[in-house]
Amino acid sequence: MADGTWGARAYRRSMDTDIATSFAVLLPLLAGLALIDSLSFGTLAIPVWLMMAPGKLRATKVMIYLATIGGFYFVVGVMLLFAARFASLQFEIDWNHPVIMLGGFVVGAGLLILSFVIEPPKSLQKDTTSKKASGMYTRLAAWRQSAVEDNVSALDARISQTNTKQRTKSGTVTLMSIAVTAGVLEVATMLPYLAAIGLLTASAPALGLGFVQSSGLLAAYCVIMLVPSLTLFLGRTVLRNAVSPLLERIDEWFAKNGQSTIAWVIGAVGVVLMLNTWSAVENVLFG
Template sequence: MDGASTLLALGPALVALALVDSLSVGTLAVPVWLLLAPGRPRPGRILTYLAALALFYVGVGLVLLAGADALVATLDVDWQSPPAMRVLFLAGAALLGASFVVHPPGGSTRPGGGNPRLRRWRAAAAGADDTGRASRPRALVGLALAVGLVEVGTMLPYLAAIGLLTGTDRPFAVKALVLAGYCVVMVLPAVVLVVARRVAAPLLDPLLRRLDRWFAAHGGEALGWILGIVGVVLMGRNLPAVMELFGGV
């Protein structure tokens, strides 16, 4: 399979991972809080926040991608080979198993509102500092960078996507372009909410409030299901190599 075919084959997995990333606190909860802030929301400022967040992840991703490419070149590992794919399948199975340990089904959840960091982000998103003054665009860019720095280590779908891109033999510029597209998909649902809120606020506001309540209750407990989804994607992507192993027995 050549590099272009490999990227096309990775397309569904990358889109699925990006959509999971679009449900994080930074990519969805903060925009929802901005939309629910007192007064009339300013779409331009919310889009400024989302653009800053996407650019942050593109920049970090390029650094990680360059480092991963250098490491793969040093180790001379073919991640498209059946043995490597079987290892990745086992890694996915391990992540799926870990998801039940981190957050077992039916386990209790702690309200995310009790998390001081989430409270600070929510206050900043509401557009008020200690003096009650409205946040300026520069403050929203700072909020995007702060959220990105804290969340980047827990954005497992994002890290998995970089790993999948590393396994292709396309030029770095092509992989960088795909990474940029991935980051656009990450913030796209929030952009859709901004546009929809502008067009039909009375219809959308109940949904935004439900999302707000969900993040307040579960914002700090998402790691379990994120681990599970990444595990399922890795297993599905590398399942053919495992089936080939059993088929040859």
């Protein structure tokens, strides 16, 4: 079936569903998912740790980290977007079909339930949860130390300029490795990003979005995802004394509630999916 014919059919059906049929609907949804994504370990916790490193703020190191993890997200997103678009055209998938919409609602409900399984109510939690979070925090804090430490001792001050350059290069590589590692570890939980890619794929025919335009929206998504960290970075640079207490509170919160963040993100994506496919459920329940 031709792409244009499939797009027209999808558009007509989308008039009776909640799939985004205008940029006024699509863009706020993408921005909201990006801001949810901005609250993860890789996009917020580690940048905050880098900003809190002892001594002078290493602005270059923070920017290298943010650029690396943002680039990692974008590359992964483009590959997934290409795969989803190819599958849609190859198998003529109509993402606005009521059955698919109902499936999306069921997945959303499942994610919401899963969020309570991952993070049970406080009264049912065991003490081991905070210990596990602390253990993860300790390991990541050690990574931060290895990436940002550039204070030299009296002995280090006597090393050659060549070795100094090698050490700087090694620190940069380590920092970029941390960003990629954080991204890889979060691939399984980057549900807001996966939801955004699915939304772009489903809405592309109705909005006439080509692969290039969709990739551009993904790039914008990645930028918005980094806005909270960039805002904190700007505040840390300009108003150090005023922002430092906030960074400390964020740091402490992630140390104690890292698992809660994952559960909250999963639950939020579940709610977004349920709201975005609710009209299909209405059609089934109320005709």
